[in-house]
Amino acid sequence: MTESIRLAILGCGAITRSEHIPAVSAHPGVHLVALVDTDLARANALIQNRGLSCKAVADYREVLGQVDAVINALPNHLHVSSNTDCLRAGVHVLCEKPLAITAAEARSCTEFADEKKLVLAVGMNRRFAASHPLLKLVIEEGLLGSIQDYDFQYGGAFDWRSASGFYFDRAKAGGGALVDFGVHMLDSVIDWFGPVSAFDYQDDDWGSGIEANLFLDVKHAGRFGDDAAISTQPSALTKGIPGHLRISRTFTLKNRILVRGSAASAEISVQDPEVVVIHRVLGGALVSETLRLENFPGGSSYWRQLDNFVQSIANRSKPEVDGWQAVRVLELIENCYAHKQRIAEPWAEVGAESGADSGTKSGRKSGTTTGTASGTATVTAAVTTNGGART
Amino acid sequence: MNWRNETVFVTGATGFIGGRVCERMMQAGAPQIKVRALVHGMHRAPRIARMPVELCPGDLLERGSLRQALGEAKVVIHCGLGPASSIVQGTENMLAVAHEAGVKRFIHVSTAAIYGITPPPGSESEDAPLRRTGDAYCDNKAAAERVVLDYGKRGLPVVILRPSIVWGPYSTWSTRLMDDLRAGRVAFIEGGRGACNTTYVDNLIDAMILGLENDRALNQAFFITDGERVSWGDFIRAHMALLEPPPEVREISQAEIEASRGRSSGLLLGSMKAAGRVARSKEFRQMLMQIPLTEAAMKKAWNWITSLPPEKRERLRARFGVRRAAPKSANAKFIPDEVTEATQSTTVFFSIEKARKMLGYEPRVRFTDGMRLVEQWLRYAAYL
Numbered sequence: 001m002t003e004s005i006r007l008a009i010l011g012c013g014a015i016t017r018s019e020h021i022p023a024v025s026a027h028p029g030v031h032l033v034a035l036v037d038t039d040l041a042r043a044n045a046l047i048q049n050r051g052l053s054c055k056a057v058a059d060y061r062e063v064l065g066q067v068d069a070v071i072n073a074l075p076n077h078l079h080v081s082s083n084t085d086c087l088r089a090g091v092h093v094l095c096e097k098p099l100a101i102t103a104a105e106a107r108s109c110t111e112f113a114d115e116k117k118l119v120l121a122v123g124m125n126r127r128f129a130a131s132h133p134l135l136k137l138v139i140e141e142g143l144l145g146s147i148q149d150y151d152f153q154y155g156g157a158f159d160w161r162s163a164s165g166f167y168f169d170r171a172k173a174g175g176g177a178l179v180d181f182g183v184h185m186l187d188s189v190i191d192w193f194g195p196v197s198a199f200d201y202q203d204d205d206w207g208s209g210i211e212a213n214l215f216l217d218v219k220h221a222g223r224f225g226d227d228a229a230i231s232t233q234p235s236a237l238t239k240g241i242p243g244h245l246r247i248s249r250t251f252t253l254k255n256r257i258l259v260r261g262s263a264a265s266a267e268i269s270v271q272d273p274e275v276v277v278i279h280r281v282l283g284g285a286l287v288s289e290t291l292r293l294e295n296f297p298g299g300s301s302y303w304r305q306l307d308n309f310v311q312s313i314a315n316r317s318k319p320e321v322d323g324w325q326a327v328r329v330l331e332l333i334e335n336c337y338a339h340k341q342r343i344a345e346p347w348a349e350v351g352a353e354s355g356a357d358s359g360t361k362s363g364r365k366s367g368t369t370t371g372t373a374s375g376t377a378t379v380t381a382a383v384t385t386n387g388g389a390r391t
Numbered sequence: 392m393n394w395r396n397e398t399v400f401v402t403g404a405t406g407f408i409g410g411r412v413c414e415r416m417m418q419a420g421a422p423q424i425k426v427r428a429l430v431h432g433m434h435r436a437p438r439i440a441r442m443p444v445e446l447c448p449g450d451l452l453e454r455g456s457l458r459q460a461l462g463e464a465k466v467v468i469h470c471g472l473g474p475a476s477s478i479v480q481g482t483e484n485m486l487a488v489a490h491e492a493g494v495k496r497f498i499h500v501s502t503a504a505i506y507g508i509t510p511p512p513g514s515e516s517e518d519a520p521l522r523r524t525g526d527a528y529c530d531n532k533a534a535a536e537r538v539v540l541d542y543g544k545r546g547l548p549v550v551i552l553r554p555s556i557v558w559g560p561y562s563t564w565s566t567r568l569m570d571d572l573r574a575g576r577v578a579f580i581e582g583g584r585g586a587c588n589t590t591y592v593d594n595l596i597d598a599m600i601l602g603l604e605n606d607r608a609l610n611q612a613f614f615i616t617d618g619e620r621v622s623w624g625d626f627i628r629a630h631m632a633l634l635e636p637p638p639e640v641r642e643i644s645q646a647e648i649e650a651s652r653g654r655s656s657g658l659l660l661g662s663m664k665a666a667g668r669v670a671r672s673k674e675f676r677q678m679l680m681q682i683p684l685t686e687a688a689m690k691k692a693w694n695w696i697t698s699l700p701p702e703k704r705e706r707l708r709a710r711f712g713v714r715r716a717a718p719k720s721a722n723a724k725f726i727p728d729e730v731t732e733a734t735q736s737t738t739v740f741f742s743i744e745k746a747r748k749m750l751g752y753e754p755r756v757r758f759t760d761g762m763r764l765v766e767q768w769l770r771y772a773a774y775l
Contacts, residue, residue, distance in 0.1 A: 155773070158437045168433065168440040176440070206417065208443035249437035251772045345771075347560040347764040348414055350593045350756055363771040 004031045005310055008063045010082060011073035012037040012046050015096060019125070019302040020071050021050055026303055029310045033067050036060045064089035069119075069313060071306075072096060075166040076173050080105045083120065087112055092119040094309045094319075097183045098333075099326035101174035106330050110323025119312045121305075121319035122326040124187050128304035129273035130296045135259070135266055136192055138276055138291065144261025147241050152189065152257040154181050154270070155248030158212075168210060176210030177247045178203065178333055185245055186329045187321065188257075189220070193241050195328065197221030201336035202364055204343045212249040213343060215364040216336060217242065273301070392495055392548075394466050394603040395420045402451065402485060403470030404428030404444070405435035407561045408500065408592060412468055413439045415596045429460050429471060438561070451481030457488040465495045468599055472700075478531040479538060486542040486549075496548050497539070498599050503555040503588060503614055503741050504700070505533035508733040515742045517553070517612050528700050536612065543610040550602035551612035554595045555588030555741060556626075559761060560768035562592065568630045569774050578643040578725050583624020585735040589617045591761040594754040601750040608750050614741040617761070618754045623735040629762045633775055643724055645736065651726045 007030045009016055016035075024032050032054045037043040043056035057063055060070070060082060069092040074082055080100045083093050093113070099122050100106035113120035126132060138144060166172035173179060190196060198219040203211035219240035246253060256269040264280035276291045297304055305320075312319040343364060399416050403409035409428070416426045427445045430436050436446055447460035451473035461467070467489045473481025482499070489497050506514040507524040521533050536551055543549040558564045571577045598615045602608045631637050727735070746752035756764075769775045 159434050168436055168446055176437075204441055206414075206442040209441040212437035212441055248773075253773050347768045348418075350764065363767075 004029055005069050005313060006031050006033045006067045007069050007071065008032075008034040008036055008057075008060065008067045009071045009073060010036045010060045011075070011096075012039070012042045013073060013075075016071075016073045017046065019300065020073060020306075021046070021052070023300060023302040023306045024071070025050070025052075026299065027306055027310065029314075030069075030306070034063045036063065061085060064091055067091055069094065069309070071123075073123075076179070077101055077166070077171060080109050083109050084112060087116050087118050087120065090116070090118065092121075092309070092313050094119075094121045094123060094306070096123040097187075097326070098174060098179055098330060099323060100330065101171075103327055103330040103334050106323060106327045110327055113323055117316075119309065119319055120323045121309045121312065122321045122323060123305065124184060124321040124325075125301040125305050126184050126188055126273065127191070127320055128301040128308065130293045131268040131273050131276050132188065132191070134276045134291055134293050135257075135268060138266050138278070139192060139259070143264060143278065144259060144266055145263030146261060147193070148260045148262060149242040149244065150189070150193075150257055150259040151254075152185055152243065152245045153247075153253035154185060154255055155213075155246065155251050155253030156255070157252070158249040170208075170210050173210065175333065175337060176203070176205065176214075177212055177249050178214050178216070178336060180249075181247050182214070182216070182245070182333060183326075183329055185247070186332060187325065189218070189243055189245075190328065190332075191325075192259075193220035193243065195221060196332055197240050199332070199336060201339060202341045202343045204345065205340070206342075213251070214245075214247050215343065216245040216247075218245065219243070392603065392606070394496065395424060397466045397495070398425040398427060398462065398464040399466045399468060400427045400429065400461050400464035401468045401470065402429045403472065403500075404439055405430055405432065406470060407559075407563070408557060408595065409468075409470040410438045410561060411559070411592045412470060412596055412599065413442060413444050415593070415600075417442050417444070419600065425464075427460065427462055427464050429457070431471075431473075451484055452477055454484050454488055457484055458492070461488055461492055461494075465493065466498075466603060467494050467496070468498045468500070470500045476527070476531075478528075479534045482535040483538050486538060486547060490542055490545065490547045494547065496550070496603050497542070498602050499536070499539045499549060499551045500595075500599075501536050501539075501551050501553045501612065502529075502532050502700070503553045503616075504529045505536060505553065506739075508730065509737045510739045510741075512738060514739050517614055517745050540610065548609050550608045550610075552595065552598055552602065552615050553612055553741075554590040554598075554615045557590045557592055557595055558626075558765070559592035560765060560772075562765075564626075565630065565765050565769065566772070566774055568627065569633070569769065572627075572631055572634060572638045572640070575638070576725055577627060577638070577640050578727050579624050579627065579640055580643055580648070580727060580732060580735045581645060582642055583622055583627060583735075584738075585623040586737050586740045587621045587623045587626045587735075588737075588739075588741055589619065589621045589626065589758060589761070590615055591617050591754070591756040591758075593756050597755060598746060598750060598752050601752055605750055611745075611749060613746040613750060613752070614743055615746055615752065616741050616743055616754070617756070617758055618743045619758050620740055621758050625758070629758075633766055633769065641724055643726065645732070647724070648726055648732055 007024060009020055009024065009032070012035055024030055032052060034055050034057045035043040035046055035052070036057045036059070038058055040056055040058050047054060047056055064086060070086050072079060072082055072086070072093055072095040076098055079095055079098070083095055086093050100109060110120060139147065167180070196218045200217040201214065203214040205211040219242055221240040256267055259266045264278050267277045267279065274292065277288050278291060279286065279288045297307070308320045311317065401409050401412050401416070404413055413426055413428055416424055425445065427447050428439055429449050430446045431450055433446070433448065440446065447462070449456035449460035451457065451471055467485065469482065469485055471481065472478055486497065503510065505521060506519065507529050508526055513519055523530055539549050539551055556564060568577065594617055595615050598613065627640060631640060743752065766775070
């Protein structure tokens with residue numbers, strides 16, 4: 001690299017404090033020019049606290065002539081307008097996920113970046129954990145045999161101390177657990193298994209709220225599945241590699257992906273996202289081995305993500321995660337929301353006083369929807385059950 | 392009064408009881424009902440953020456924030472505790488703000504534990520005299536009731552409910568018991584004879600709704616339970632039955648517990664050292680809002696811990712690893728800790744006759760039905 005990139009960070013919330021500032025401080029190729037936050041006191045406090053030599057600015061537009069690139073960590077609903085302003089000023093953007101609230105906005109933003117020939121990278125830090133490329137190798141090199149399915153769970157008590165508290169506002173966050181954690185998980189599985197051709201989606205939004213729990217079954221029709229056209233409708237899940245995703249902001253789940261193949265299974269746990277564990281049967285005994293990538297760069301996944309951004313700018317190359325990849329994930333999320341079903345909560349029906357019959361099985365409903373699924377998500381009024389003795 | 396066209400303000404809304412109150416209000420009054428939820432820690436709100444509930448940031452210890460959060464609401468359901476050492480202050484603040492706003496009904500969620508962690512014989516009915524128990528949580532909750540009644544005399548329409556072991560989906564009574572059963576940390580104390588006084592969360596909320604509707608309830612306190620003589624043994628066995636293979640739970644007498652404790656007993660966390668460990672933890676300091684770590688702070692931490700409801704103390708202990716471990720050898724018996732022993736040793740089954748007569752309360756969810764729902768929920772919540 002010849003000269004260092006002048007950078008500003010937009011938004012001084014939780015992710016900037018915990019990840020972006022340490023990554024930027026540790027990278028020799030970038031020079032931090034400014035921290036931007038409408039709350040100047042917050043930006044100044046952070047500068048003091050971390051001993052930074054940059055300035056604090058309330059409006060990002062003030063720094064656009066002085067920087068080559070920005071990391072955009074503003075609340076979700078502000079991403080598109082600020083990205084567009086930056087790109088218009090000739091500034092490269094690494095935008096925190098999700099790139100936009102809607103797929104259409106993400107698309108226009110990405111088209112604009114292409115038109116301006118600037119780098120628009122999307123913050124998908126999990127792609128930069130060693131296990132991500134490693135699992136790709138494991139799948140592609142046939143270590144698991146033919147892929148049968150996968151189970152991907154992520155859940156725990158929500159504990160993200162957002163500075164602006166935009167998380168529970170659908171207009172500002174774009175959704176709940178699916179947008180928050182789901183973008184990462186869907187981005188990963190699409191990169192591993194190919195585009196999603198069919199899905200069945202259920203969540204626990206009672207209406208006008210945001211979901212805390214969801215079940216998403218998908219089929220991947222990509223390199224490893226059928227070459228069916230990418231569907232934007234839920235459909236019978238008959239083709240491709242089946243995947244089962246479950247996300248929760250209220251319950252602790254297994255927090256891992258387990259990919260089952262005919263010869264072996266592969267597991268990535270959130271506890272150690274740098275390794276892939278292979279499980280197989282050897283002479284009747286269950287054995288496991290831990291795979292690790294040799295010569296993988298050190299630092300946090302956020303540092304590697306920043307490094308990839310810097311290299312893309314210097315080499316005029318595509319970043320690991322560009323806007324188009326974010327668009328396809330957001331399109332899928334939009335389709336999920338448009339065709340959602342409500343998770344049955346029979347325990348919640350006790351005490352309800354009137355209404356139509358609703359689901360009787362707890363948790364996820366069985367069976368799959370077909371292409372004719374109604375796209376509306378009404379709040380199912382609960383039924384009176386004396387003691388709810390319904391199974 | 393007709394509360395269904397009112398805006399309902401719920402404190403403690405991110406907790407187990409308050410969360411269910413929000414759900415029930417939505418079910419009872421949607422679409423015209425409006426619910427405003429007092430939220431102290433926004434990160435605890437995912438459960439209620441699923442509904443069209445207004446999330447109102449605020450703190451029971453700041454009247455200004457309560458005024459703003461209360462908004463136009465004329466009905467208050469007070470499930471919140473606030474910082475545990477300030478149960479009385481938090482309740483008084485809420486009462487004062489409700490009174491000046493002309494609130495038409497104030498449901499105060501008290502507890503049968505005002506008679507102690509081990510309510511003595513004679514405390515079966517609401518007119519039993521209260522005495523100091525020496526337990527900060529119990530005594531503070533009793534003091535809070537007195538403040539509620541004061542405001543009742545000054546014209547605020549108040550109703551006091553005294554549930555006992557409130558259980559159901561999302562309750563840590565069940566989730567912790569499942570964890571403990573799996574870890575071999577459960578015993579039948581004196582054969583599990585102790586009175587459990589289960590109060591299924593929806594039964595409690597039925598009583599709240601009756602309290603809103605029934606003017607005879609004003610300025611009165613009511614025990615609210617499931618009205619069934621469920622013992623701790625019954626409660627534990629119902630949870631054991633959900634596990635495959637069924638865990639082994641042995642009986643232990645109080646004499647054996649006493650003998651095993653020796654002279655170091657009495658302190659609720661086992662030792663001051665453990666309290667110090669809790670006090671130094673990041674999580675605890677966040678909870679207590681950054682107290683400096685001095686001797687005084689340790690003392691404060693200690694007071695704080697002993698002022699928590701038993702359920703919370705247990706959770707804290709579980710989290711900081713200061714709970715009694717399962718016995719190492721197969722022959723050794725698990726010795727329950729002091730709070731568990733005290734909680735499971737009462738012989739008193741609280742009477743719900745007053746609630747039946749004056750409120751028209753009749754518990755709708757029977758123990759076996761409630762257990763079935765808890766089982767379904769535990770499966771959904773990935774506990775089974």
